[in-house]
Amino acid sequence: MKKVIGGLFLLSQIILAQDTWRGIPYPMNRWGVSIMGVKQTEKGNLTDASVSGEIVKGLKLNVNFLEPEDLKVDADVQIVKVDYFVLPFLNIYGIGGKLKANVKFNLGVPTISLPNLPSFPLKKSWTIEHKSEGKLYGGGALLAGEYNRIFSSIQYTYTRVEMEGDVATKSSEIGVGRIGYVIYRDEKLSITPYIGASYQKTDSSISGSIPGLEGVNYQFQMELEKITPSVGFFTNINNNFTIFVDYSFGDRDTIAIDLGYRF
Numbered sequence: 001m002k003k004v005i006g007g008l009f010l011l012s013q014i015i016l017a018q019d020t021w022r023g024i025p026y027p028m029n030r031w032g033v034s035i036m037g038v039k040q041t042e043k044g045n046l047t048d049a050s051v052s053g054e055i056v057k058g059l060k061l062n063v064n065f066l067e068p069e070d071l072k073v074d075a076d077v078q079i080v081k082v083d084y085f086v087l088p089f090l091n092i093y094g095i096g097g098k099l100k101a102n103v104k105f106n107l108g109v110p111t112i113s114l115p116n117l118p119s120f121p122l123k124k125s126w127t128i129e130h131k132s133e134g135k136l137y138g139g140g141a142l143l144a145g146e147y148n149r150i151f152s153s154i155q156y157t158y159t160r161v162e163m164e165g166d167v168a169t170k171s172s173e174i175g176v177g178r179i180g181y182v183i184y185r186d187e188k189l190s191i192t193p194y195i196g197a198s199y200q201k202t203d204s205s206i207s208g209s210i211p212g213l214e215g216v217n218y219q220f221q222m223e224l225e226k227i228t229p230s231v232g233f234f235t236n237i238n239n240n241f242t243i244f245v246d247y248s249f250g251d252r253d254t255i256a257i258d259l260g261y262r263f
Contacts, residue, residue, distance in 0.1 A: 021088050027146075028239050030085040034260030036097075036244075038077040042252040044202070044224035071222060075101045077136070081258070091142040099136060101163070103206070104129045105220060128218065130208060134163035149182040151192050172202045176230070193233040198248060201225045228252045 019026055076099065083093035105128045140157035155176040180194025202224040209217050232246035244258035 024088045026085050026088045027144075028085075028236055028242075029262035032081075032083045032242070032260050032262040034081045034083075034242065034244075034258050036077075036079040036081060036256060036258040038075070038079065038254060038256045040073075040075045040077065040252065040254040042073050042075075042224065042226075042254075044071050044073070044204075044222050071106065071220075072104045073101055075099050079136070081260075089143060089145050091144070092139070093142070094137075094139040095157075095159070096137045097135070098133065099161070100131075100133050102129070102131050130206075132163045134161055136161045146182065149185075151178075151180040151182060151194065153178045170203050170205060172200065174201075175199045178230075178232075180234075188238050190236045191233060192235075194231070196230045196232075197227055198230055198252075199225075199227050200252060226251045228254075230254075 077097060078099070079095050079097035081093050081095045083091050085091050105126075136159050138157060138159035140155060142153055142155045144151070144153035146152075153176075155174075155178075157174045157176075159172045159174070160170075161172065176196055176198040178194045178196035180192045182190055182192045184191045202222070204222040204224075205219070206222060207217060207219040228248045228250040230246055230248040232244070235243040237243070240262050242258070242260040242262065244256075244260070246254070246256045246258075248254040
């Protein structure tokens, strides 16, 4: 039994040490760790919005927004990523980090409901702004290849976000496609600019209390499903250090900078 276990351990070390797979070389060292900073502004659609609670004891308030309009999220994110090349063209990774978010809701005109009274609309629309912090974690995979210096890749990332206090974002899925060209390469340096597009789907439930109205709470349902273009570049230095810069624009305006080390 010990021989079998020892053999399996040795086999795994041989596989991990391989520089090629069926004659195909790995593009760089197989393990990597990196830190990433992201600054993002995105716009989403509110699918449902309501406010409920007691203004004073025994007097209940219900507010429905029949036509909630939109929201805007400004976020600063710091991420640590660990990745591994399973095959020369397949990379898998896990991520974890923290974020700060400022969310602004444009709710439209509310309709007020009080006990034993008919509902009535207000003339002025409501806007709510909320700041919060939280953590995120997730993972994904990257398929990539190169032919005659033409580079292409497809990437999928799933992220779970947990905000502190009264804001809770459920999940986010992002798919990215890129195509680029290696404009420079020697033994110590390669530079690859690219263009691309990303598809993001986010399902969120956001709740909290209204400042100044103790016992009165709001709850919003938000969906974000957008395709946004992107540009950027990837640099590999001495097969150990990597620099990745990506800029997405449109309804999701994002700048991301990733600094990595491979071993």
